[in-house]
Amino acid sequence: xxxxxxxxxxxxxxxxxxxxxxxxxxxxxxxxxxxxxxxxxxxxxxxxxxxxxxxxxxxxxxxxxxxxxxxxxxxxxxxxxxxxxxxxxxxxxxxxxxxxxxxxxxxxxxxxxxxxxxxxxxxxxxxxxxxxxxxxxxxxxxxxxxxxxxxxxxxxxxxxxxxxxxxxxxxxxxxxxxxxxxxxxxxxxxxxxxxxxxxxxxxxxxxxxxxxxxxxxxxxxxxxxxxxxxxxxxxxxxxxxx
Numbered sequence: 001x002x003x004x005x006x007x008x009x010x011x012x013x014x015x016x017x018x019x020x021x022x023x024x025x026x027x028x029x030x031x032x033x034x035x036x037x038x039x040x041x042x043x044x045x046x047x048x049x050x051x052x053x054x055x056x057x058x059x060x061x062x063x064x065x066x067x068x069x070x071x072x073x074x075x076x077x078x079x080x081x082x083x084x085x086x087x088x089x090x091x092x093x094x095x096x097x098x099x100x101x102x103x104x105x106x107x108x109x110x111x112x113x114x115x116x117x118x119x120x121x122x123x124x125x126x127x128x129x130x131x132x133x134x135x136x137x138x139x140x141x142x143x144x145x146x147x148x149x150x151x152x153x154x155x156x157x158x159x160x161x162x163x164x165x166x167x168x169x170x171x172x173x174x175x176x177x178x179x180x181x182x183x184x185x186x187x188x189x190x191x192x193x194x195x196x197x198x199x200x201x202x203x204x205x206x207x208x209x210x211x212x213x214x215x216x217x218x219x220x221x222x223x224x225x226x227x228x229x230x231x232x233x234x235x236x237x238x239x240x241x242x
Contacts, residue, residue: 016042018070025088026079026119028111034083035090036116038075039066040123045073047239048125050116050150052109052136054214055101057082057091061217074238075125077116081136084108101135106162109139110146117148127151129238133217138162144172144201154237156230157213160188167195173202175237177216177230180209206233 019042026036035058049069053062058080066076080091082100091097113130120128129152132140137158144153145166154175163170176193178186186207193203208215208226215223216230 016071016073018042018067021067023090024119026112026115028108028115030108030111032083032108032112033088034112034115035080035088036119037063037066037078038119039063039070039077040075041070041073043073044075044124045239046124046126047073048075048077048120048123048128049238050113050120050128050130051076051078052113052130052132052140053078053081054134054136054217055097056093057095057097057100058089059091059093063090069235069238072235072239074235075120075123077119079112079116081109081112083112106139106142110143110148113139113143114148117150127238129154131155131234131238132158134214135159141170141174141176142166144174145169152237154234156216157182157184158189160184160192163189163192167192168199170196170199170201173237174204175233176203176205177233178205178207179211179213179215180207181211182213204233204237206230 018039020040022038027033062078066078069076085100085103128150130140130143131154133156137155140153140155141163152173156177157179178189193205196203211223211226216227220227
């Protein structure tokens, strides 16, 4: 399992380090207090991302990913899903996420993501996108159908059902990075992408043939080429200049 920035390609030349790191407890509009991690770039590009983790929540992997975004000039706020049921804290491999996931709703995710977007906007970020993984990937795509005011939503091997429920209401561009050997066939996601395009919304899809679910994090060592390509696509999607 890849938990540190060695799991990801280096930031492109011309960018810098992480200027500052904070672990704020944010408050959503419904009063929920949840843990987050904010990585601010030394050389900002005006772009920011809200990172929606997989079902592990605010796991160390996502703190490292936020740092890597910041090194590439993109301010990143990684959020935890489970403040309502399990307190405002980081998660680790011992966290039993199943009871908490069962109680989480799309409305909860929307409220918490909105607080992260507000934090980025208050920091002067001009372009805000979301990026999520598995459970978080489906929620990231879903947020493109809301009034969140984001510029686009990216997801890796997201849960198809979360997008399917709102596919006809998506209004912001999507990036769908798909595992060819996922337990959900890529054709399912590609059909959803077609539905979104029918409404006139831009959707970029890419299938990594032979790559398994979670190739970008838990299986990154074995699928480094797919991980590298996905990383560059994420940066091109997030940054205003591509």
